[in-house]
Amino acid sequence: MAAELPPGDPAMQALSAAIRLLDAPAAVRADAPAFLRGFGLDENDIAALLHKGTERFLIYRTLVHNRLRAATREFIPRAVARRGTDAFVRDFARFMQERASTSPYLRDVPGEFVAWVLPQWAADPELPPYLCDLAQHELLEGEVRNDPHGGERPTGKPVALEEPLLFDGTARLMHYAWAVHKLPYATDDRSEPEARPTTLLVFRDIDAKVRYLELTPWAACVLDQLLVNQLGVREGLQRAAAGLGEPLDDDKLAKTATLLAELSDFGVLMGAR
Template sequence: MTNELPNFQQYQLAFTARLRDARNQPVPTGVAPERMAVYDEIVFNNMLESVSACFPVARKTLGKATWLKLVQAFLKEHSANSPLFRKIPEEFLAFLQHTNLVLPPYLQALCHYEWIELYLSALPAPNHQDVDMYGDIAHQALIFTQAMQLLAYDYAVHKISPRQKPKVKEPSYLLVHRDVNDKIKFIELNPMTFKLITLLKSGEFTAEQALTMLADELKHPQPQIIMQFGLGVLLDLKNQGIILGTAPL
C-alpha cells in the first residue's frame, strides 16, 4: 500500500517514522545520518521539555530512565488530535489512558493533578457579570468563579513525591482555583465539603437546601451544627474569591 504512494509521500512517511522512533527506524534514503541526527535530537528534546515542564513531580517520582522511556513511547505511539504545541501535555494525558506500558497505578491521577495548573493558567479572563456580591449565601443560588476545578482522585496526589510513593489507595478531594492575582491555589477538602460544593455548583440548590440534604443523609442528631459548619465553609470560600456572590433576584 505504501509503495503505491507518490515518492514524496513515501519520503514523508519514512521521515516522520524516523522522528517518532529514532532508535528503531532507519534514516530515510537520501538524508545524511548526521543531518538526521539533528532532527532526531531537536524533535525529541522539544517533546521531552514540553512534557517534563508540565509534570515535574511525575518526572522526579518515576526517575530519569523510566521518564525518558515513557516520553519515547509517547512520541512513538500516540496519535495527537491537536497540532498545537501547548496541547502536548493534554495529549500526554490521553496517551497515559491507553498505553500498555506497566506504570505506577497512581501516575495518571498525579499527571492530571499537575496538568490542572496549566489548564487553569491558560483560561481566558472570566466574565463575572450579574453577580450580587452582597446576597444571602444561605438562601440564594451561589455563583462560583469560572477559574476553578473540583477534583476527586483515588490517591493522595498532592502528597506524592520521590520519597513518598503511595502503596495503597487513599481517596482525596481537592479544589483548585486561580485567584485575583492569577496564582493557582490548591485546597484539600473533606468528602462532605466536596459534596456540598458539587451540589451548589449545579445551581439546583441553595446552601440551606444542600446542607439540609447532607444532614439528613448523615442522620446527624443536630442538623444545625451541619448548617453552621457548612455556612462557615462557604463564607471562607467567598473571602478567598472562589464564591463571587449570589445570583441576582
C-alpha cells in the same frame, strides 16, 4: 498501534513517520531510500531529504521528541522523576506513535500526554499506586494558571436557596485516592503519600496564584453539587446529605454557611447566578 499519519504531501508524511513511528530510526538506518519510497517519494525528493546523510535526517525526530518531552517534564517533574527517565522516554515515544499532540500550543502537550498515559500507569502493578494522582496534581498548576476562564465579576446577588451559584471559571474539584498534595516538591524525594481519599478545590486567585484548598467530606459533597452539577443551593444540599446517607441538620447548614463565606472571601464564589 500508530495513529493515522497526516494525508497529503508525501514528504510531510515521511517526515511525520520518521518523527512518530517507534521503528523509524531502525528502518531509516537500515535503508533510508526504501523507507522514503514507501511514502511515494521520487528519487529527486529522496536525494533532497538525505543530501546531508541519514543521521541528519533523523535529527528532526530527536529535536521534536526532546522539545516535547522537556515541556512535559517541566509540568510533571516529580511524576517523571518517580517513573524514571528511561521509562519516561519510552512512554513518550509510544505516545508519539499512538497519539502525538494535536494542539499547536506547546503548553497543551503535557496534558495530552498525561491523558494518554494514565490508563497505562494505572494498570502497571510495578509502578507506585499514587503515580497517576501525582501526575494529575502536578499538571493542575499549569492548567489552572493558563485557563482562559476566571476573573468573573461578583454577581451582586446574595446566596438564595433556590438559585445556583456562580464560581470563578478556573475553579475545579480534584478527587484523589492519595494525599499527593502533601508530598515535598523536591524531585529526588521518594517519600510516599498517605493513602486516604482527598478532595481539593483548585482555583486561580486575584493575584494569579493557583490555590489548593483541602475539603472536608461534607464540603466536598456540597461543592460536587453546587460547583460541578450547578444545582440550586437547597437541592444541592439535600443531595449532598443524601449522598452521605445523613440528615441535613443544623450542623451541616452551619458548616455550609461557613464554607460559602470562606469561598466568597477567597474570591472564588461570585454570588447567586
